[in-house]
Amino acid sequence: MGREPARGRPGMVTPKDRRPPSVDVRASAKINLHLGVGAARDDGFHPLETVYQAIGLHDELVATEADALRVVTHGAAYVDVDAVPAGADNIVARATALLATRLDRAAVADFLVHKEIPVAGGMAGGSADAAAALLALDRLWDAQTPDDELLAMAAELGSDVPFALIGGTALGTGRGEVVTPVADSGPWWWVVVPSAAGGLSTPAVYRRFDEMFPGADAQPAPADRLVEALATGDPQRLGAVLHNDLQEPALDLRPDLADLLDRGETEGAVRGLVSGSGPTCVFLAESPTAAHAVAAGLRGGGQEVVLVAAGPVPGAQVVEVG
Numbered sequence: 001m002g003r004e005p006a007r008g009r010p011g012m013v014t015p016k017d018r019r020p021p022s023v024d025v026r027a028s029a030k031i032n033l034h035l036g037v038g039a040a041r042d043d044g045f046h047p048l049e050t051v052y053q054a055i056g057l058h059d060e061l062v063a064t065e066a067d068a069l070r071v072v073t074h075g076a077a078y079v080d081v082d083a084v085p086a087g088a089d090n091i092v093a094r095a096t097a098l099l100a101t102r103l104d105r106a107a108v109a110d111f112l113v114h115k116e117i118p119v120a121g122g123m124a125g126g127s128a129d130a131a132a133a134l135l136a137l138d139r140l141w142d143a144q145t146p147d148d149e150l151l152a153m154a155a156e157l158g159s160d161v162p163f164a165l166i167g168g169t170a171l172g173t174g175r176g177e178v179v180t181p182v183a184d185s186g187p188w189w190w191v192v193v194p195s196a197a198g199g200l201s202t203p204a205v206y207r208r209f210d211e212m213f214p215g216a217d218a219q220p221a222p223a224d225r226l227v228e229a230l231a232t233g234d235p236q237r238l239g240a241v242l243h244n245d246l247q248e249p250a251l252d253l254r255p256d257l258a259d260l261l262d263r264g265e266t267e268g269a270v271r272g273l274v275s276g277s278g279p280t281c282v283f284l285a286e287s288p289t290a291a292h293a294v295a296a297g298l299r300g301g302g303q304e305v306v307l308v309a310a311g312p313v314p315g316a317q318v319v320e321v322g
């Protein structure tokens, strides 16, 4: 988690203006290079062994001091901002309530969230916003919360939120909330295709997993081979071991995605993969040039929104303090 702004506030000519203090944080999307899922635990969550990678697709959140809580969300044309929960269910509101309770202060701030990470896309966009809100408020309120406490609050907000704080490449265990950085000889180049036909509910995909694999092992599939491949820096080696146990249930719910995965590989991708619980699909490419060629091919085939992103990149980072 990056608490120091990467750059100063440009163009500040007056000694102090009258605008209330604000903090601007950028947070990254994640993909799962390996997602091993075990049989559901007694609490309903599934034990995971996963390798997360943060990639260069970002949401940006500006938190400004205010007397009431307000969250305004907008986003890129392909992002369905209407699908973001409103009111107390909004994850930025939940993060605010959690940190405010811990610090014994009022849960008030004004948030402007700009989304480029698809909603309900399997890329942890909500988790990125939660991590960004924690980091922004911690700075705005000058709380200097220790990292371990911030990570514990992140885990309360959602299984992917601790990873959204740390970014890079990390092994995730438990229900995904226990994160340990792993060595990565990237960069790796990804072509990202958000779904034009709406999102997938993560609980629904896990339920489908339970229905399709009633005899699933308690232990999730280990990530050792993926971790080894990451260290080689070789896209062919990485492509051969990409693994997602939620891919079959996601394809069962959204059969159109199988066609998309085939097309990306026909266009030259090393491997196509459903991102997390989907429906976003990601394609590993040999190089930046190859990634842009795959993207152009998919666009030529009628896919409207095709993005190119590299990973790993940092997690939530303060970019400006005003």
Ligand code: C5P
Pocket (backbone or CB within 6 Å): 044, 045, 046, 047, 048, 157, 158, 159, 160, 174, 175, 176, 202, 203, 206
């Ligand atoms: O932790 P998070 O809020 O992101 O989880 C959303 C839902 O996804 C959970 O309520 C649960 O249905 C499912 N889930 C799961 N096992 C995990 C993570 C999430 O079953 N390890």
